[in-house]
Amino acid sequence: MTAARIGWIGLGDQGVPLVRRLLASPYDVVLWARREQSLEPFAGTRAALAASPAELGERCDVVGVCVTADADVVDVVVGGGLLEAMRPGTTLVIHSTVAPRTCAALAERAAPQGVHVIDAPVTRDGASHDESRVSLLVGGEADVVERARPVLRAYADFVFHLGPLGSGQHMKIINNTLAVSNLALIFDALRVGEAAGLDPEEMLAALRHTSGGSVMVGLTRFYRPEPRMDYVNLLNKDVGLFAGLVSGQPPSLLNEIARETVDRLLAAGRSGPGAGDPPILKGQ
Structure with a gap:
C-alpha cells in the first residue's frame, strides 16, 4: 500500500x-x-x-x-x-x-x-x-x-x-477497565500514604519511577482534586461496555472495582468545583 x-x-x-x-x-x-x-x-x-x-x-x-x-x-x-x-x-x-x-x-x-x-x-x-x-x-x-x-x-x-x-474492541475494553481499577488502587495508596504523613504529589512523582507505578499514575491529574468530566464520561462509557462483555459470566472483580470507581468520580464531578478530592481518594 x-x-x-x-x-x-x-x-x-x-x-x-x-x-x-x-x-x-x-x-x-x-x-x-x-x-x-x-x-x-x-x-x-x-x-x-x-x-x-x-x-x-x-x-x-x-x-x-x-x-x-x-x-x-x-x-x-x-x-x-x-x-x-x-x-x-x-x-x-x-x-x-x-x-x-x-x-x-x-x-x-x-x-x-x-x-x-x-x-x-x-x-x-x-x-x-x-x-x-x-x-x-x-x-x-x-x-x-x-x-x-x-x-x-x-x-x-x-x-x-x-x-x-471485534477482538481489538474486546482487548481495548478490558484494558481500559483494568486502567480504571489501577486508578482506584492509586487513589487508595495516596490515602494510606497521606495518613502516614507523606506528600501525595511526592508520592506520585516517586511512583512514576518505581515498581508499583503504572501509566495511570501520570494520568491522576485528570481525576484529582476535581475530576475532568469529559475524561470521566469516557471511562463511564468503557466500563459500561465491559459490563456488557462480562454479562452472563461469573462475577468479575474488575467490573465491580471499575464500576464503583467511575460512580464515585461521577458523583464527585456532579458536586461541582471546589468539592475537593474524589470520594475514593478520601476513603469514603
Missing part, C-alpha cells in the same frame, strides 16, 4: 497526534471534520480536505475513523455517506472504542460492496502524547490486517492482531 491515500475522520485528543504522524509518512492524507476549527492544527500542512465523508470515502484507499462513541461512528460511516462512497477493495478502520457488535454490523453492511472493515482501537504506554508509544489493538481477517499493516505502522509503534473482527 505504498501509494495508498489515507482518509481520516476524528480530530480530537486522540486523532490529532495520529494524523501528525501520518503526515510525516509518505502517504497522502485527506481529512474531514464536522467542525471547521478541528482542522486548524493542520492549516498549512500537506493534508488535503474533503467537503464531506462521502467525498473522503471516494478519494481514499484506507479510512480511519476516530470519533467518540458508537452513535458517532454509525453517524459518520452510514449517515454521512462514507461507507456508501468507498470503493471495492478499500478498508475502513474503526479506531474508536465501541461495542464489538457495532463493528460487526458495519462489516455486514460493507460486505456487499467489497469494503473491508477492521477494528483498531488506540492505546498508549505513557501519560502524554509526546512521551508515549502508540499501540493499535486490531481485530479482523488476517489477510486484510496484513495488507493494512504498513499504513497502520505509519502512525502506530505497535500493531497487535488479537483475532477476528
Whole structure:
C-alpha cells in the first residue's frame, strides 16, 4: 500500500497526534471534520480536505475513523455517506472504542460492496502524547490486517492482531477497565500514604519511577482534586461496555472495582468545583 491515500475522520485528543504522524509518512492524507476549527492544527500542512465523508470515502484507499462513541461512528460511516462512497477493495478502520457488535454490523453492511472493515482501537504506554508509544489493538481477517499493516505502522509503534473482527474492541475494553481499577488502587495508596504523613504529589512523582507505578499514575491529574468530566464520561462509557462483555459470566472483580470507581468520580464531578478530592481518594 505504498501509494495508498489515507482518509481520516476524528480530530480530537486522540486523532490529532495520529494524523501528525501520518503526515510525516509518505502517504497522502485527506481529512474531514464536522467542525471547521478541528482542522486548524493542520492549516498549512500537506493534508488535503474533503467537503464531506462521502467525498473522503471516494478519494481514499484506507479510512480511519476516530470519533467518540458508537452513535458517532454509525453517524459518520452510514449517515454521512462514507461507507456508501468507498470503493471495492478499500478498508475502513474503526479506531474508536465501541461495542464489538457495532463493528460487526458495519462489516455486514460493507460486505456487499467489497469494503473491508477492521477494528483498531488506540492505546498508549505513557501519560502524554509526546512521551508515549502508540499501540493499535486490531481485530479482523488476517489477510486484510496484513495488507493494512504498513499504513497502520505509519502512525502506530505497535500493531497487535488479537483475532477476528471485534477482538481489538474486546482487548481495548478490558484494558481500559483494568486502567480504571489501577486508578482506584492509586487513589487508595495516596490515602494510606497521606495518613502516614507523606506528600501525595511526592508520592506520585516517586511512583512514576518505581515498581508499583503504572501509566495511570501520570494520568491522576485528570481525576484529582476535581475530576475532568469529559475524561470521566469516557471511562463511564468503557466500563459500561465491559459490563456488557462480562454479562452472563461469573462475577468479575474488575467490573465491580471499575464500576464503583467511575460512580464515585461521577458523583464527585456532579458536586461541582471546589468539592475537593474524589470520594475514593478520601476513603469514603
